[in-house]
Amino acid sequence: MNHEELDASLDSFGDALASATRVTPGNALRPEDIAVAGAKPSDEVAQYALHLGDDALILAQRLSHWISRAPEIEEDIALGNIALDVLGHARSFLTYAGLAWDKSEDDLAYWREEEDFTSLQIVEQPNGHFGVTIMRQLIISIYQHLLYSKLLESTDETIAAICAKAVKEVDYHRDHSAAWTIRLGQGTEESAAKMRHALEVLWPYTGEMFQDEELHRTLGDVAVLPSTLREAWEKEITDVLAEAGLEIPKSGMAMAHGRVGEHSEHLGFILAEMQVLARKHPGASW
Amino acid sequence: MSHKSNWPLWEVFVRSSRGLSHVHAGSLHAPDKEMALRNARDLYTRRNEGVSLWVVRSTDIITSDPDSKDAFFESPQGKDYRHATYYKASEGVKHL
Known part of the structure; x- marks a missing residue:
């Protein structure tokens, strides 16, 4: 539709323009803008963007x-x-990560193997019952909200820009x-017992979220040292749990190293489902 | 968790931009007012439709009775003198 046609169709709306169903696209940063902006990240910055992207991708799939x-x-x-x-x-x-390696978002999502994924193990944990999904979302959205808030100050402009959009959304997820x-x-x-169960199965995977990697130190002010988020995260989640009448379980931490491609048995099944269509029909678009 | 049949109905009003009125957008079920507002956000503003939301328990809205439509709404018909256009501007009156 060209501009004149668009104007004409808008005119025909008349008063409908002022209705409750008015639709405006807004002007938020989109992946398509990042692809054409062409600010190619260094290998390290790309690796960091891959970490953040893989967490989000596997969580979204779940x-x-x-x-x-x-x-x-x-x-x-x-x-x-x-x-x-x-x-x-x-x-x-x-x-953004793909710009460093001449790969598209789809190349990275559909054509990597399990051991290439750098996501935290918390995001691949099974949905379980509704309470488990909500608890996993509470754990990760408080974390992402703190992380993205700090990344607004990242010296990498694209990462800061992505986080500027994402931080408002994860704020709502947290809420x-x-x-x-x-x-x-x-x-x-029954609902309280299910939430206690959810906490017990998920809590061991929270330790991994705060592990510092060599990459974080190399990147300096581009990234955030995960360990620096721990105190604020624990305070925030403890406050919510206290209001819910729940306590942090005493269970130990799992030996989780998702950042180096070590995953639980769950990720393979997630990828099988997520990637099957793209792999069965390479180049297909939908 | 109570079954949905126990969740009350809420009416949702959306203001699409500053300066406009809230307009009735639809209804939803929710267990309490905070969840009603969140559900309204998720159901009725996901295409950037709004800058403000009201939710009201459906049972708290007092409605006119459809059966007394004649008594309620037909009286103004034919009373053109209630419209400003009914009157002619008097001679010599400027700036009208």
Whole structure:
């Protein structure tokens, strides 16, 4: 549609322009803009963007599984929205990382093997029941909110720009999962028991989120040292859990090293489902 | 968690931009007012439709009775003198 046609069609809306269903695309940063902007990252910066992108991609894939399966239609859409937000972050980070290696976001998402993925093990943990998904989202969205907030100061402009969009979205994810955690924790005996169970199965994977890598030190002010997020993260999640009547479990930490491609048995199944279409029909577009 | 049939119905009003009124957009189910507002955000503003949201319990809205439509709404018909256009500007009145 050219501009004149667009103007004409807008005119025909008349008063509808002022209606509650008015649609405006906004002007947020999109992966397509990153691809054409052409600011090629160094290998180290690309590796860091890959870490952030892989976390988001695997989490988005996990969350999308809820679509059509959530307990209520309203929550179905909420989880779908969150999955799409997170997928958007993944697309931006992977597009940026790919510029260093002449690869597209799709090359990185669909054509890498399990051991090439650098995501944290917390994001590949099974959805379990609704409480497990909400607890995983609480854990990761508080973390991402702190991380992206600090990355607004990154000396890498593209990473800072991606985070500027993402931080507002993960702020809502944090709010959404905290609201549910409090309601389920304070709900019935059954819902509280399920939330305690969710905490117990997920807590061991929180340690990995704060492990510093050599890469972080090499990158200096481009990146954030994960260990520096720990105190604020623990305070924030403890406050939510306290309001929900839940306690941090005493379980130990898992030996998780997702950043170097060591994954639990779950990632292979996630990738099999995520990659099958692109691999079966190479070059297909949809 | 109570079954959805126990979740009350809420009406959603969206303001699409500053200066415009909130407009009724639809309804949803939610267990309480905070979740109603979040659900409204997720259901009715995902295509950038809004800058402000109201949610109201459906049962808190007082509606006119469809059966008393005649008594309620037909009286103004034919009363053209209630419109400014009914009146002619008097001679010699400027700036009208």
